[in-house]
Every structure is written in structure tokens, then in C-alpha cells.
Amino acid sequence: MIQVRELSKLYGKKQVVENVNVDIRRGQITSFIGPNGAGKSTLLSMVSRLLDADTGEVLIDSTNTKKMKSNELAKRVSILKQSNFMNVRLTIRELVSFGRFPYSKGRLNDEDEKMVDQAIEYMDLKEMEHSYLDELSGGQRQRAFIAMVIAQDTDYVLLDEPLNNLDMKHSVQIMKILRRLVDELGKTVIIVLHDINFASVYSDRIVALKNGRVVKDGPTEEIIQSSALKEIYDMDIPIQMMDNCRICVYFNS
């Protein structure tokens, strides 16, 4: 379990995240939703130590992340950000191999190679594993980065808007893979999402943020309610049941 305790972040005088307390349960997909500027990405960055919190702490399985060595933490928690700019040219396989760095420090043994193979096959990238990343489409690139995180083999996988710039087909593909990671491999996935319908259909729990504070935190069916969404987004959003999925019809509200 990841426990977030009284976490705050100031940018200048603006309080971006304010005294956030959240528990994230193991073996589930937890989605962070909320309007732009609510502090979702900042919160995720602090949980994954990409950003130092001003106050508060993050406990991972009851250990304070500040007390863990960065290499040990990298075997427990992985994070994938929205933009992955780099100025080296890598093939998919080389990128995925980097996922084994916390274990191998760059010298891959047989077991590392096996994990890399598995991750590549899991993301269905086997036939293009020697293609360069800059030759791939956005969806393939995103899958390659997720494969790296799978090879990293952490209990907790954090993703910051992984569906950005992806079309419907690839978005669904990515969400299905994340669902499989949780259901088949027992991972815990925490994801920042903009599209509340993806959050509704794929996540177990939803944490809603607004102005740096947690306004709702609960199982998906409790959050995907017109009254709760009104509080989060200031919009009247009708909910339709379709094939056992709660779909938010927000397009003309």
C-alpha cells in the first residue's frame, strides 16, 4: 500500500498540492482525475520522488520513501511521464533493457535478458524490437516505454497521462494492457487520466483532485455519479449505463 500523508507543494506562493492524504491499495488500478491545474501530475511526481515535497511524506509498504536508497526504490516503484524527450537514438530493445538497470547496472545477465524478452512480448513488440524509437508511431513508442516499465518489474507502476496524443484504438489497447498487468501480474497501477470514461471503465478506485486538494476518494461506482462529478468539474454530467459500464455523457452538458 502507498500511503500519502499531508503532502504539500508550493510553486512560489501558489499552493499546487495542499495537505493531501490518500491511501492507494495494492492490486488495483487507481485513477487520479480532476480539472486542469488540479495538481494531479504534481502529486504523482511527488509520490514517485521526481519532485521533492515541501511538507508531508510518502510511505510505501510502511517505509518512508525518503529513507529508501534510490536504487531500492527503483525496484519497487516506477514512473512514466508524459513527455519522454531524449537525445540519443535507441532501438526498442535497448530502451526496454534500460528497465533492468536497477538490477543489473548495465550488465545484463541471462535472467535480465529473459525479463526483457517477456516485457517485449507482453507489449506485442517482438517483430519490431530492433526498430529505432524515432521511426515509430506515437502508440508504438508509448508501448515501448511501458515495456521498459514492465521490465523494471516493480510492484507499483505510476503513469502520467499515458493516453495523451493516442487515438482511440491505441488508448483502449494501453488501458487493456494496464488492466492485465493488475489482473495477471498482480501489479498496482496509479494513473493520471483526463478522459473520465476511461477512468470509469478501467479503474477500481478513483481519486478526484481540485485546486490541490482531494475532493473525492472512493470506488469507481461511487465517484462516477452526477452529484460527485458536479462537485469535481462544476458540470452537470448525466451517467448512462451501457453494457455494465458507467458512461459519462458530458459532450453537451
Add this chain to the structure above:
Amino acid sequence: MRDLHKMLILAGLALAACGVYLFHDLNGSFDYALPRRGVKVFAMVLTGIAIAYATVVFQTITHNRILTPSIMGLDSLYMLLQTLLIFFLGSDHISIMNRQVNFILSIAAMVVFALLFYHFLFKKGNQPIYFLLLIGIIFGTFFGSISTFLQVLIDPNEFQIVQDQMFASFNNVNSDLVWLSLVIIVLLIAFAWRHNASLDVLSLGRDTALNLGVNYDSLVRYMLILSAVLIAIATALVGPITFFGLIVANLSYQFFRSYKHSVLLTGSIVISIIALVGGQWVVERLFTFNTTLSVIINFIGGVYFIYLLLRESRAK
């Protein structure tokens, strides 16, 4: 294994360059010319190693392939120190006349400056690296302006001595200093070599590096200080030559197309040895000392720099 192949070819070229420089037109002067040439080759190899290593590492840290460590203002500080010494003490003072004293003074000034600079910056928390570079540019310009001001005031004969120091030269390198530099450079790089895999991860960007458990802040600090010390040694040994690193680092990226720092660093080191020793030979034999190596380096480096800028802007 293609990398190994290329590396062997380059190493062969480097050896050939050293061989030609040492033995061409020697006329049996084994006692007089050979030891003198030997010291020069030695100095060039050391400078090449220091500059190549410092530049590649610096570019990885800053995620920028058209920067050189000279942006930290160390070259300008070196020039300021030389100008100050001549301005206040005169060109016949021991700090200018004696190469050893000058060497120690220069290294001490540059290393102390770099350490103080980083100390104050890092004390204020984790500044973005570009902030640090901007401060470096300001310091460099500041040092440069003071030097120019003082150079205008001094006696023209004294200015000749300053001008000598402005260009890198291998012609009067002191052999004791070469040995001292060798020990320091080899020790520093041997200790740093184990960080090569972490540097590979660093080139994926800060976020990915942190995600993969690299201790980003401390690694960046360590590498910045290391490259500053290497630049200080090379500059104190032969004069300001940092621009040279830009050429060899980029040639190494182009030639090897690898992300592995063990390959890129070795490659750029070997390329810089070829360029320095080969270039010096051309200066001595073809131009018969009518020009200096650093003039040629700055000319070729400048042209290559413009090419890199054009290519980068087209790639966007």
C-alpha cells in the same frame, strides 16, 4: 562488435599519427629531438584525454550537444589570472617565468573557483542546470572584460607575453608537469569510469534516470566538478583549448552512433589524440610553424559548429 572494429581502426590511426610525429624526419637525432617530441606527444595525448572526457560528460549532463565546458568560464578565468599576474607582477616574475609555479597557480585558481561556484549554487537547493550555465556565462564574460581592460593598459611588450598565453601551445610544455598531469588525469578518469552505465541512463533524461534509480543530483554534481578539474588541468598545461572538445565529441557521436558512454568516451579520446597529434604535425611540417594549432582548431571547430547548428535547426 562493429564498434570494436571501428575502435581498432581509430586506435591504429592514433598510433600511426604518434609514430609519424615522433619519427618523421628524425635524421638519427635520438638523443636530442626524440625526447623533446616525446614530451610534446605525451602532452597532446593527455590534453586530448582530458578535453574529450570532460566534454562528452558535460554534454550528457546538460542534454546538449553543442555546449562545451568552456561555458563555465574556466578559460576566461585562466586568461584573467595570466593577465593579472603580468599586470601586477610583470612578465619577469616567477609566477610567469616558472612553468611549474604558473601551472599550480592556474589549477588552484580554476578548481577553487569551480568548487566555490558549485557550492553556492547547490546550497540554494536544486537549481535547474541551465541556471547554472547562465551564471557561468556571466562570470566568463565578466572575467573576459576585465582581462581585455587590463590588456589595453599594459605595456605593449608585456602584452606580447599575455598574447602568448592566449593560444594553446604544445611547444614549451614542461616534462615534469606532464608527469604530474598524467597521474591526476589517470586517477580521476579511472575512478569515474564505473559511472559509465549511469551516464547512459542519464542521457534518457532526468525523469527516466530518476525512475531507474540513478542518484541524479549527486551524479550531476560529481561529473560537473570532475569535468571542471579536467579542463583546469588541460588549460593550465597547454592553454585555452576547450573549443576543441566540441569537435571530437560530435565526431564520436557521428562515428559510433552508440548511446554507451564506454564507447563514446573511448572514441572521443582516440579521435582527439589523432586530431591533436596529426594537427600539430601539419602545423610543424606543412606550415613550418607559421601558424599555431589552436588557430587551426578554432577555424575547423568554428566551421563544424556552424554545420552542427544548421543540421540541428533542420532536424527540428
